[in-house]
Amino acid sequence: MVRSLIPVVAVLFLASLLIGPAGIGLREALLALGSGQGGDIALIMREIRLPRALLGVMVGGSLGLAGAAMQGWLRNPLAEPGLIGASSSAALGAVVALQSGLAAAFALALPLMALGGALGSVLLIAALAGPRGSAVVLILAGVAVSAIGAALTSLLLSLSPNPYAVAEIVFWMMGSLADRSMVHVWLALPVMAFGAALLATTGRGLDALTLGEDAAATMGIPMRRLRVCLILGTASVVGAATAVAGAVGFVGLVVPHLLRHWVQGVPSRLLPASALGGAAMVLAADIAVRLIAPDRDLKLGVLTALVGAPLFLHLIWKMRRGEA
Amino acid sequence: MMSIDLSVPDRLQATLTVAQGEFVGLVGPNGAGKTTLLRASLGLLPATGRRDLAKAAFLPQMREIAWPMPVERIVGLGGAGPAAVDRAIARMELQPLRHRRADALSGGEQARVLIARALAQEVPLLLADEPIAGLDPAAQIAAMEVFTAKAQAGAVVASIHDLGLAARFCTRLVVLCGGRIVADGPPSVLTPDLLAGVFGIRAWFRDTEEGPVFQPLSRVATLP
Numbered sequence: 001m002v003r004s005l006i007p008v009v010a011v012l013f014l015a016s017l018l019i020g021p022a023g024i025g026l027r028e029a030l031l032a033l034g035s036g037q038g039g040d041i042a043l044i045m046r047e048i049r050l051p052r053a054l055l056g057v058m059v060g061g062s063l064g065l066a067g068a069a070m071q072g073w074l075r076n077p078l079a080e081p082g083l084i085g086a087s088s089s090a091a092l093g094a095v096v097a098l099q100s101g102l103a104a105a106f107a108l109a110l111p112l113m114a115l116g117g118a119l120g121s122v123l124l125i126a127a128l129a130g131p132r133g134s135a136v137v138l139i140l141a142g143v144a145v146s147a148i149g150a151a152l153t154s155l156l157l158s159l160s161p162n163p164y165a166v167a168e169i170v171f172w173m174m175g176s177l178a179d180r181s182m183v184h185v186w187l188a189l190p191v192m193a194f195g196a197a198l199l200a201t202t203g204r205g206l207d208a209l210t211l212g213e214d215a216a217a218t219m220g221i222p223m224r225r226l227r228v229c230l231i232l233g234t235a236s237v238v239g240a241a242t243a244v245a246g247a248v249g250f251v252g253l254v255v256p257h258l259l260r261h262w263v264q265g266v267p268s269r270l271l272p273a274s275a276l277g278g279a280a281m282v283l284a285a286d287i288a289v290r291l292i293a294p295d296r297d298l299k300l301g302v303l304t305a306l307v308g309a310p311l312f313l314h315l316i317w318k319m320r321r322g323e324a
Numbered sequence: 325m326m327s328i329d330l331s332v333p334d335r336l337q338a339t340l341t342v343a344q345g346e347f348v349g350l351v352g353p354n355g356a357g358k359t360t361l362l363r364a365s366l367g368l369l370p371a372t373g374r375r376d377l378a379k380a381a382f383l384p385q386m387r388e389i390a391w392p393m394p395v396e397r398i399v400g401l402g403g404a405g406p407a408a409v410d411r412a413i414a415r416m417e418l419q420p421l422r423h424r425r426a427d428a429l430s431g432g433e434q435a436r437v438l439i440a441r442a443l444a445q446e447v448p449l450l451l452a453d454e455p456i457a458g459l460d461p462a463a464q465i466a467a468m469e470v471f472t473a474k475a476q477a478g479a480v481v482a483s484i485h486d487l488g489l490a491a492r493f494c495t496r497l498v499v500l501c502g503g504r505i506v507a508d509g510p511p512s513v514l515t516p517d518l519l520a521g522v523f524g525i526r527a528w529f530r531d532t533e534e535g536p537v538f539q540p541l542s543r544v545a546t547l548p
Contacts, residue, residue: 075390132370171449202505204529207401208402210388210389210391210440211388211398212384214363214368214386215383215384217367217368219445220403260392261392264392265391265392265393265427266397
């Protein structure tokens with residue numbers, strides 16, 4: 001079941017490599033990508049389309065994985081990766097970088113500051129919730145941290161003397177994979193790999209949590225370690241995703257929801273399924289962005305929300321019928 | 325099997341030792357500390373003192389099945405192998421429900437699934453917090469029989485509100501009141517004075533040829 005998503009992601013990855021304004025033929029494109037020969041074509045393939053497709057997989061996979069982990073942990077299908085405040089703090093870091101001019105002076109300042117913001121949110125939440133903090137306390141801490149991040153972002157925007165900087169920030173926050181380079185890939189990859197490795201260890205714990213925290217603890221699940229892995233893992237993958245792509249909404253909420261029945265509701269099986277599903281959704285959305293408005297920069301985050309929200313409504317509609 | 329001497333500030337102060345073969349019914353009015361005693365014994369609650377338990381499975385009072393998993397998967401969640409899962413499913417007569425979605429079952433069916441999950445762990449000690457609440461009479465008796473059998477090879481400690489079933493099936497009753505153990509012994513500890521003082525009730529309680537029969541009759545007018 002989960003494996004059947006791999007070819008879907010592979011096809012979408014190829015499509016992402018082959019679709020673009022430059023209109024390069026299939027054979028040419030793959031040859032140039034493989035050999036690095038062919039001048040402009042190789043440049044486009046290796047420096048523009050490859051990082052874009054790779055980031056699509058990485059960002060989508062991160063958001064899907066983190067969404068499945070958060071929903072499993074909180075036993076709530078409405079949980080989403082941004083819940084512990086990592087995405088809004090990462091956004092705040094990025095906004096500070098854009099606003100202060102650091103991003104203009106030094107290209108990597110933005111993603112680095114965003115990662116710093118995500119790290120800050122983890123430390124703040126850990127301090128707020130304490131070592132024995134229950135899931136509810138952590139969520140509330142996450143809500144508070146998110147609110148602080150959003151408020152400071154708004155403060156920076158409203159105090160900004162430079163309307164261009166404001167426009168840039170607003171567009172950045174909408175989320176996009178356009179104009180990213182391999183540098184972004186290399187920056188995000190280790191952080192995401194670290195976070196994904198942590199989240200991959202949580203499967204058995206999340207399964208046991210299906211029956212509640214007390215039951216899980218008496219089934220031999222080390223709850224404190226589970227909590228640390230979940231918070232740090234989620235903050236890493238979400239922080240890195242936000243750092244390189246901005247805020248891409250709804251993927252982490254909708255994808256685990258869509259795939260849950262496929263995996264018979266088992267959280268440990270939902271983790272890989274949702275990572276693949278998230279990658280597929282972001283790749284597809286990023287391709288759609290290029291096809292719908294090739295000469296306008298339609299933002300990826302806008303499209304995922306536009307598609308994701310009605311999809312979510314449909315799921316709620318189905319759920320309501322099921323309960324009636 | 326279990327030996328504790330625990331104290332939770334303002335909530336519990338209890339010393340209890342349970343030997344193999346015992347089916348201990350933990351009884352007491354609401355708020356007496358039954359859940360606190362079970363959770364503190366398992367280390368789910370910060371408590372001071374000493375606790376020494378054999379490997380234990382726990383049935384929390386809150387019956388929670390968060391996701392649409394099939395019954396057999398739920399039963400195996402404690403790390404039980406397929407053979408242990410089969411045994412537990414057979415023991416709780418869940419064969420017809422085995423592939424159904426556990427979260428869509430009735431409350432009583434879910435309770436039986438969760439009991440099966442705890443049995444499947446196949447550990448000597450079972451602690452259960454109100455395991456038979458909300459079950460129909462046949463299922464309540466069936467569950468008490470399962471616990472009786474389980475206690476043969478280990479021990480069971482279960483908080484129970486139904487004093488009639490507790491008196492019939494438990495080998496020993498531990499009566500909690502205000503966070504302290506006020507009586508401990510065979511079902512005959514449920515004397516009229518204790519019932520009036522702890523539960524505020526009057527009851528009819530006799531050893532009959534059908535075994536011990538306990539029937540609460542009325543509240544007592546004045547609580548001491």
